[in-house]
Amino acid sequence: MQKYVIVDYQDFTPMTEAFQRLGYRVFHAAAELDDRELVDCELALFCMFKSIKQPLHSWGLTRRLNRAGVPVITWNRDGPSHKGDKAWRLWALRHFRYFNIYATHTLQDAQGFARQIVYLPNAAWDTEYHLGDATLETLRDPSRYRFDVSFYGRISAARYPEMRKRQLFFEQLAPRLEAMGIVYSFRDGSPSCAEQRALIQASRINLNYHAGCDDKYHGGNEIGREKSWGLPERCFGVPACGGFLLSDVRKHAAESFIPGVEWADFLDLDDCVAKIRYYLANFNASRAIAEAAYSRVVREHFYVNRARTLVEAARVWRDERHVMR
Structure with a gap:
């Protein structure tokens, strides 16, 4: 049976492609899956700066996904500035734990956003960034x-x-x-x-x-x-x-x-x-x-490598909670 992932992350095509290469069916919103379908969902990747703009909705969504055994992940590629976001939003993100896993391109100022922290650097989108007609020679x-x-x-x-x-x-x-x-x-x-x-x-x-x-x-x-x-x-x-x-x-x-x-x-x-x-x-x-x-x-350092890292982080999260898949 094909597994699913939710990638609601800034319309970021490279990560959608990466999960598809790993054989996952990609959904772009949790609302597209009912509770029965969530049983086959490996992980949900969200943008923290979008999530905090709807704090109550995001909080409830995390609880729903966790009940189905789906870890909620965010990937911050804008630390330590955090897009210059409002101080109260950053405080809320740290104190109410909207995410189970905090993936970040820098380990600066990384504490508090989630219990599980994963270093996840940027990567090359090999669909567009490649040798083309050139060769190393x-x-x-x-x-x-x-x-x-x-x-x-x-x-x-x-x-x-x-x-x-x-x-x-x-x-x-x-x-x-x-x-x-x-x-x-x-x-x-x-x-x-x-x-x-x-x-x-x-x-x-x-x-x-x-x-x-x-x-x-x-x-x-x-x-x-x-x-x-x-x-x-x-x-x-x-x-x-x-x-x-x-x-x-x-x-x-x-x-x-x-x-x-x-x-x-x-x-x-x-x-x-x-x-x-x-x-x-x-x-x-x-x-x-x-x-x-x-x-x-x-x-x-292609995005498919980053997707594999997130899949492994999700597995660790489930193993710690004895969630069967």
């Missing part, structure tokens, strides 16, 4: 690259206030690269996945710097607070396309990659410039890291 050809350094994503602080730190960084980096004759592309906005893949594969170095979850604390963007330890999606998507990633320091990077072998990072603007110069002068070294990172992502 063709990416070893230095002549194929149009840019020395690139970045795409939200940059404008006028449109995205939480990106003020990122905007300042690229405003300071650009003239330093120009002075050295380094060709760069810093693109503000959200290009299509195909456009992202093309830019990644046309750039010797793909940068990662800052993320909305780093500084968007309740009360506004506060530069100087400790940034997230978690890895943004591009830290997996770039290597999935065969690109070389140079990232700002992320504490959880060592959980997913071997530093210096599968991962390269920088401390600040000066170190970023120094690392750019180094890897442009040592192209083979950058490609060795890129290929090692690609292999690691393909083995361990």
Whole structure:
């Protein structure tokens, strides 16, 4: 008999696809299943920030699912800023335990949301982020690259206030690269996945710097607070396309990659410039890291791997409560 999962999580296609690949039938709302059908439901994945907007409904839904032996999971990919959500909502999420399992991309500020905590980083959506027509061998050809350094994503602080730190960084980096004759592309906005893949594969170095979850604390963007330890999606998507990633320091990077072998990072603007110069002068070294990172992502860091982790966490929850399936 086919098993079910409920994925009511920000219309996030990668996780729906991931569970389908594991053989599950995916429902997007608990209301689609009656109590008899819930017997065959493995887990329910919800967005905590959506759930707390209807606190009484969400509380009752968790009780209903638990009675049927279904663990309720949330996955926070926005810690420790928690989307800058209202303080009372975060207090309620911690004190009323809407979730049985709290999955999070960073272990900062993770206590209180659920008894069971699971470290669950972002991943690469391999439906869209892949080698395409390129190969690791063709990416070893230095002549194929149009840019020395690139970045795409939200940059404008006028449109995205939480990106003020990122905007300042690229405003300071650009003239330093120009002075050295380094060709760069810093693109503000959200290009299509195909456009992202093309830019990644046309750039010797793909940068990662800052993320909305780093500084968007309740009360506004506060530069100087400790940034997230978690890895943004591009830290997996770039290597999935065969690109070389140079990232700002992320504490959880060592959980997913071997530093210096599968991962390269920088401390600040000066170190970023120094690392750019180094890897442009040592192209083979950058490609060795890129290929090692690609292999690691393909083995361990697709969303189907994250879905398996959640299925296992749900099994542990049921075993502790002697729930038979």
